[in-house]
Amino acid sequence: MNETLAALWQARYRENAPTEALAFSENATVRDLMAHRSVRAYLSEPLPAGALEIAVAAAQSAATSSNLQAWSVIAVEDPERRARLATLSGEQKHVAAAPLFLAWIADLSRLERLAQRHHTTADALDYTEAFMLATIDASLAAQNAVAAFESLGLGTVYIGGLRNHPEAVAKELNLPPRAFALFGLCVGYPDPAQPAAIKPRLPQKAVLHREGYDAAAEESLIAEYNARADSFQREQGLPSRAWSEAMVRRIAKKEGLHGREIMHESLEKLGFPLK
Structure with a gap:
């Protein structure tokens, strides 16, 4: 794949890449990593x-x-x-x-x-x-x-x-x-x-904190991401959904762990006391 950094950024974040990021457009390693799917x-x-x-x-x-x-x-x-x-x-x-x-x-x-x-x-x-x-x-x-x-x-x-x-x-x-x-x-x-x-990810500001953790803008950033992730869903012929609602359902009950709620017990049986 020979996608440009600008195209990869657009696919990953559903927004244009900042000018300073495009300074690294010729970096093949960065392009390969961002092309992951x-x-x-x-x-x-x-x-x-x-x-x-x-x-x-x-x-x-x-x-x-x-x-x-x-x-x-x-x-x-x-x-x-x-x-x-x-x-x-x-x-x-x-x-x-x-x-x-x-x-x-x-x-x-x-x-x-x-x-x-x-x-x-x-x-x-x-x-x-x-x-x-x-x-x-x-x-x-x-x-x-x-x-x-x-x-x-x-x-x-x-x-x-x-x-x-x-x-x-x-x-x-x-x-x-x-x-x-x-x-x-x-x-x-x-x-x-x-x-x-390429599946869109959360906006960088939702995961990149500077000098200390700051979740002040998290709600609006997730709302923004919900719309972008839903667009991806529909482009792929998948049911429309809000990412945040899907994640909340995933963590609401132990059934979302698909049997892995007994992991500690399994680890002990496999030789990991986890003191």
């Missing part, structure tokens, strides 16, 4: 040789807390396993359709094995901070991989539904204790017959 329709064509490895190299180039590198990633290409993971992820068909599915793992197990080989304790791994560290490390790594895949002309979409059944997913992927599948990632060539669009 979630792809849910894929060709069956496999990834080019080396694409997975270069994406993992990009992932391993992300920042990692204290160089602990507390994450792993499992590449799933077997169609039958992808189909089972699709079922566990809420019957998301693109999990089975994409030629590559990556399960991103918050992985404290490697550090525990390291401690065992050194005949010492690993008490710090029992604490919530250690789990948070692993989730942050894995998330930073995954986003670097997404940027790399997209630069190669591939499409991606994250799959949070991989957390719907944590214990069943752990069994399917043969995860050891202290390893947790945070989210999945579909990867493949986008189907040109079903192109994905």
